[in-house]
Structures are given as C-alpha cells and as structure tokens.
Amino acid sequence: MNLLRAVIPPLLLTFSLACGGRQTDPHYQPTESVLEVVAVLRRHVPDDTYRFPPAVDFTGRNVYRASLIRLENLEWIHKDALRAGYMDEVIAFAKGRALERLRAFDLAAQAYRSAARHRRALEMEALRSASICDTLDEAARIGFDPSRPPDLEAIDPPLPTDESQVLEAFEQRVALLEALGEEGDESHYAYLVQEEIERADLARSRWFDAVRRLSADGDVRALAERQRVVVRHRESKLANRHMLALGDLYAELAQDYVEANPPEGLRFDPPTFQELVEGASRLYEAVANQDGTPEKLEARQRLEAFLAFTLRVDRDRFTR
C-alpha cells in the first residue's frame, strides 16, 4: 500500500503532463540570456543584507543562489554559443558577486581572479573584490566555530576548552573585519563585513552557551554574551532572532533551575526564578509585539509554551 502511495502521485503527474493536461506556465520558462541573470543579480548587489533579509526571485528562491545556479547552467549548456568568450569575464564576475553573498568567499575570490584574467573592463574591480573576499575568507577561518563547514580549515585553531584562547581568536577575527570595514568604502562589502562581525559575535556567544555548565559563573557569562549580541546588532535583520535566542536562554536557565531546585524544596529561591521568568517573558513579549515579522508567531508560541511550563511551579513560590 505504501509503495502504491509513493508511486501513484509521480505517475499521475507524468500522465497529466504527457496528455497535455497541464499547460506550461510561461511565467516559469527557462532563463533566456546572460543579461537577464546579470540584470536581476545586479539589482540586489547593493542590498543591505545586514539590515534586511536577502531578496528572493520570482520563484521565491534566494536571488543570489538562483542567479549562481542559472549562471552555472548557462556556462555548461551554452558552451558552444559562448565559445567566443565574449561573456566569460561577465559570467565569472557575476558568479563572484553571487558567491560572496552565499559566504563562499574562497570560491568568490577564485571567480573574481578568473574574471580579471581577461584583462578587460572588469579587471581592476575584480582584483579589488578578490582581495576583499580573501580577507573575509581569512577572517571566517579564525576562532572556534562549530558551524564552520568541515572543508574550511581553521587558522591556528584554539583549544575549545581554553577560554582565553577562544576569546583572543574571536577578538582577532572581529578586529580583522573591522579593519576591513574601515578600509572599505560605501560599497556592498560594508554590509558583508557587518554580517561577518555579527556571525563572529554569534559564534562567540554560542561558545559561552556551550560551556556554561562547566564553570560557576558560566550562566552569567552566557547571558552577558547573548545580551552583547542583542545590543551590538539592534539594526540587524536578525535582531528579533537574537532576542528570541536570549529569551530561550533565560527559559532554559529557568527550566534548569527548577530541575536543580524543585519548587517544593527548601533550596528554591522565588526571586531568582522570578528574574529568569521575567527575562524570558519580557523578551518573548517584545518580539511577539513586532507586527509583520515571522518571528512574531514564533515568539507568541514560545511565550505560551514557557508560561505553560511555569504552571508547574506552586503559586506561593511564583506569582504569575
């Protein structure tokens, strides 16, 4: 029965397409030219992706990713038509622009160098972009960052258990990025640098989250680091997510506290628990009041779930 269920839908689809039951929507026609891809990509190159979410194309895909795939398909499928090489420089450069927004800084630098090899109009800008991407790539390899892809090796990886080494590496990473930001003009790289600084700050706060149970002041440090991210990146598109993460940490601390100190026990301290609950609720409420953001729904549900958890605590130990 399960096999039939798995096979029937694709068969039906194939059959309906074969019979011409479904007209191909011209809206979803294949891409027609290099200019089409470059023009759409170019519209979004100056976008401030630090403050605003990256744009999507008409199919709802990330515009940088969709452009990259289309350019690669163009390269492969139209090898013959493009054999004269009149568009090689353009395609390589455009791929660099798309790749850097997808954080593949090493590949972006390669693409820019490939564009520069043609020694035409884009050469200088391509070399400049390649150099910036090299620095961004170098910065991304510094410090302890479990979210780093396995093929991207860290430079002088610090011991994840040594706080001073980890902190020093993050500070070095941010210093490098800030220097790049100061060097840079008002180009779109300013946004990329801000995004990378935010990413470094996030990685740092996640490290403190991960090790918070190993030291007496671990919880306080983890909270301070999460608050640092919230304060430093108020303008970011991820500001609501940072607040949610801080709220989650408060909620987690409240749950840990109840597990370690059952409310009916003598070691339970109502003001401590109250502080944690207020911290989480205040942050969730703040995000839940943001009209027009998807985080609003998330925050509302999390607040509800968290308040349901507090029902476990006796009313004489916690005033709701």
Next chain:
Amino acid sequence: MLGLWLAACATPAPMPSGSALQPLPPVGARIPEEADLLARDLAAAALVEPRSSSQALLGRLEELEKARAEEGLLPTGLVPVAADLVNTTLDDPIAYRVATAALLERDDLPSGLEKRLQDDVRDDPLRLADARLREAFVKDAAEVFNAIVAPLSKAAYTPIAAGIGLARSLVNLALSERAEPELEFRERQALAHWKRFLDENPESPLAAEIAGRTEQTQLRWNRTRRDEDLRLARHAMRLKRWDVAYLLAVRAERYWPEDGDAIEIRERAAVELSAFHADRARTLEVSTEKVAAEDTPLARDLAVALLLPDSDLEAAARSLLGSAPDGPLVDEARWALALAYHESGAGGHEVQSWKILDEVARAPADESNMSRHANALLRNPRQNPYAAFRTAQSSDIGSKLGWVFLGPYSKGPRSRDLPRPLEWLIDLPSMAQAITTFPNRLLQYPWMKKKPFGRGAAVHARNYLARHPDGAHADEVADWLGQWEGGQGNWLAAWDVAKGATQEDDRGGLLGLRLRASFQALASAQRQTRGDVRLSMLRHVAREFHGTDAGREAAGLARDELRKATAQRIRISRGFLTENPEVAGPDGLALRPELLDGKTQNGELHPEGVVLAGGRILEFNYVGASGSLRKPPVVRRQRVSEERLGRLVALLHETAVSNFAEDSGDVLGPDAGRDLFFERARLGVADHPDRRASARSTYTFLGLRERYGVVRGREPILPFDIVLQGSLPDLSVAVFPRMRAPRPTPDAILYK
C-alpha cells in the same frame, strides 16, 4: 469608619507620642491534658503504626469527649480532626472519600476543616467526570432554551416578528451546533478524569465499564481532530496552499489511519506540489532564445556596466535601446534603465524607476522574459514597500467603509463551511439589520480608542522609511504613520516617527507631540510594578523629555523612589486590622488600642495602616495634624523585635487563610515575595532584608469593607438571569429569562 471620618474632619489630631506598640504579653507554658496526650499519640500512630492503633486511640478520644460532655465541660474539638486523621490512613482513595463523606455528616466540624473535606470528597475522578458531562448537557440545554425563549417573549407584541425571530434563532442554533467539534472540551475533561481513575484504581470493579467509555470517547476525540484537520486542509486547497493541505492531510491520517478523504487530499496535494516544484526547477534551466543575440559589443557593454559599481549604466542601457528598439534584449535594457534611476538616489528617479518596471511587468510573460522579474519586484512588499503601503491604505478605506455600513458583515456573510450562496441566505436578515444600525457605528468610529484598521499599512510604512529614509515618498509616509500612531494613542511611537521626519515649518506640531509622548511615557513608567524597572523608566522619561512637565514630574518621582525605597512594602490596611482585631491585638502586633478607637484626639491610625517595610522595620501611617483622612499620612518607622514580627506574620497569614477558607470573596491572592518574607520572618532571619527587586512584595491585606464597599454583590442562586431587552428596529420591549451556561473550570485552558 463613618464615625472616624466625622471625628477626623472635626478635630485636629495630635501625633501619638512614643511607640505605637504595647509590650508583648508573656506566653506561659500550658500543662497538657489527657486529650492532648491522646491526640499526640494518635498523630504518632497515624504516621508509623497500623491503622488499628489509630482507630483504638480515636475510640479512646471519643470516650473522653463523651465523659467531658457528661461532666458539663466544653468539648475539646479534637474528635472530628482526629477522625479525619484516622481516615487518611486508608490506602484506597475511594474508601477515603467514602469515609470523609460520612465524616461530613457530623455537625461539630470547624468551618475550615469542613471546606477541606468537601474539597477532598469532590476530588473524585468519576464525580468530576460526571460533573463535566452534566455541565456540557446544561450548556447545550441553555443554548436551546435561550434560542427559543428570547424570540417567544416578543410574541405578545409582535407575533410575526417573533415567529421570524424564532426561526432565525433555531437556524443559528443548528449552525452553531454544526460548527462545534464533535467532542467539546468538557467531554475531554471527563475523558482525562476517567483516565486518571483507571490509573489510580486499575482493580476497581468499575474499571471495565470506565475503560469502555474511555475507549469510545478517545475514538470520538480522534475523529474530532481528523475532521478539524480535513476542514483546514480543504480550506488550504481552496487557497491553493498545497504544502499546508498536504501536511494537514498527513496529520489527519495519523489520527484516523486509512481515512479515504485524507488520502485523497494528500494525493492531490502531492501531485500539485510535484508540478509546482517542476515549474520552479524549470526556471533554473536556460534556453537558447537570446544567448546568441548577446554576442554584440553593446550587449556586452551593458553587462559590464551592470557589474561595475561606478559605471554609466543609464548610457549603456540607452545605447542598447537606441540601437535595437525592437530587439530581443530590449527588456533587459529597460530593466537596466530602471536600475540606473533606482540607484541615482534622486526622489523623482525613484518614481521613474518603478514606472519603467511597471511597463516591463505589463508585457505578457510569453513575450518578455523580464516581465516576471519586474512583477516579482513590484509585488514584493519588502522590495516595493511604497506600493504595498498604498495598496494596504486603499484596502483599509474599503474595510473602513464596509465596517461602518455593514458592521461585522463587511467581508460578506460569516464563513460556516457551507456553500457560499447558503451562507449568504442565512446571514441576509442579520445583514439587513446591521445596515440599519450604521449610524451608531458612524458616531462610534471617531471615538474608538484603538481603531481596527491600518496595521498592515503601518508595517509597510515603517519598512519604507527604514529602506528609504530619504525616498521620494518619505515625508508623505512619515506623516501618515505619525498620524496613525497618534490615532492609536501611541504618542511615543508617533513622536519617534516625527522626530526624524518633521520639517522645519512644523516645529509647533512637534512640540505638541513631544508633550503628549512625555505624558504617555510617564504614565507607562508609573504603571510598572517592579521598583527597579519603574525607577529606570522614570529616569529615562526625565532625560528624554527634560523641560516638559512630565519630565519634571518623572525626575521628582525618581527622587522620591530613591528616598522612600524599602526592601518590602506589604501593607496591612486599617480596615483589615479593624475587621480582624486579633491581628492588631496582643497575640499579634499588640498595637496600642487607642490608635484604632476612632478618636483622633489620642492619635489615630491612617486608613493606609501599617507597612512591613523589610527587615524588622514597620511603618506606621498616622492621621496627620490636620485630622483629615484624605491628606497623606504621617509616616513613622519603628524596628520591632524578632518575636513580635514572627507572631505578627504568623497570625496575619493564618487569619487571611482562614478568612479565605470561610469566604471565597475574601481572597488571599498569591504572592511569592510576600510568602518568602513571611517564611524568613517566621524563621527569625528577616534581619537581613533581601534587596533584590524581584523579592519585593507590594501585597496589601484589605478589609472586606474596603474591598467591596458597604453592599457586596453575591453569586446568584438561580440558574437564570432576567433580561430586559429593547429593540429599536421593531420598537419592542421584552422581558425573558436567560439560562446561564456553567462557567468553565479553571483548568479548562488546558483543553482549549
């Protein structure tokens, strides 16, 4: 209290000299009597010995009580408590409830114990389940009764209207029954109680019967959830949200495996989703249409200009357009031209850019490859927030007009999951009635505090201002947003918008806005219950709105907060002390009696009463020299002994708990900060006050008179309300009984 008022108003009051407190009377040791010793033995036996020992001791206590009665002595009152203690040694909860019910037959139970025993008897899963089912039945009966009686009551005046009203009422009742889930939450409460019974009493003779009921009800519950998911899945299908429909159908199948409808929806959704993904995948492919046409210097120049940051994009686009106005790359060139305008930064160019994109978007998708991209930009509220703002504004105007003229029917008849024409037919009479009441809404609208329109437009307006603070429409959008926020009463938000946007010539308006915002900020700070947050907000108001009245007031309040800050602020009002004299008396606070005698000549306690201010400090609020109760009290602080504080909080808590047990209106609200302080005071460790803001309590013990006034409303005994209803459209008046539906129990929220 009235006497006190009159006396207070007439006579100036001298301040009491010295302490407000009397010395504490010594507590002497009492020699235990035989009954006390028996009670002690019984308590010990109940904890560690077999039940028979407790029963034997209870028998002896009863004999002793009988002997005391024969001697004409007062009863000890220990027997009912001891009998309950013996009952608790029964391991079987059913047997305990039976024994407790028998104990409740006695007429010598103290009221607190009686209430607790009643609660214990009620805490029977089967009784609770029956009660919930009965409530569900009563609710249904009330709906039917009310649906019939209300229209019938008009029969004497307007028989035809009453007939029509009855028919409508019955149709509405049938529809609401249809819309209700098969298993309502009270039945699910009953299901939970049955499950609890089976867990607690697996060996009970009733277990088999209850298990059967549980199984049947669980099936109904699964069917209810399946029906709800299928209903939502069908709705998602109508909206072509195939991903949502698919997920809901899969979930419905989990509740009801092999359900035909769920399988059908899932398969249909899967087909549609596959087609959609195929369409999306196709857009990543490339066709050979125009690639060859790009092998020209002008096309290449445009591509380079598109990629170089400081290129002359407009010139490159115009060159390509000029060389081949009907060529295959004309759309790409126009797009580039729009881009050039978009990036030039000038306000007029922003408009021009969107105009060109609009022209590109108008071309049919099969003739222009760029039209889909242009359409996507134009319709994306993030990319084109101004258009989204205007669209939302227009839609709001429509909604507003619709609401004024049609009220709740502004978007057509209510959705009842029926064929749309039938929904129209059902709601037409109500819609006609709604139209007749439009003048009310017309008058009501300007005075509504929070208007239900404009939230969507406000989101897009904020988005526009964030993306284009110097955009062509920035002034217009900021102006609208400021006005909208003001209309919603959000003066702070309006002030925020105006600060950045108002032009030089509107400084007067800006000042007015600042004043309103300052008062709102002050009110918001004053509403804060936590002292530290309130202080920080007051300081912020004083800083942000310096030079305004509110700013000055906030600064003063912040200074007061700091000066008067105490670790605790648990207040015992004068009314509470008067109604509960034992708390003020020698066994509790030992307050000097003249402070409560209503004579201001010898000093009098202000209605504010006494405040536990943290540590061992008490604040006494006296009526001031003017003798006026309306004027603020004169406050004096006094440090009390550990013993006095311990006695006071113990007696205060005990009195409040027993008052609440006897009268549910005399509520002892939950307050963890208060309870923690009391705990520390009882343990004699209150000397070191907990200074954390979250440990501070502001609980107030109020007297019943202060809480409810002279006349207190009571819960009605009859299950009916008498309703007097007038109707303007048919100029009729009717009086009829309305049956009250049972209130949901406090745990109903867990079943929503």
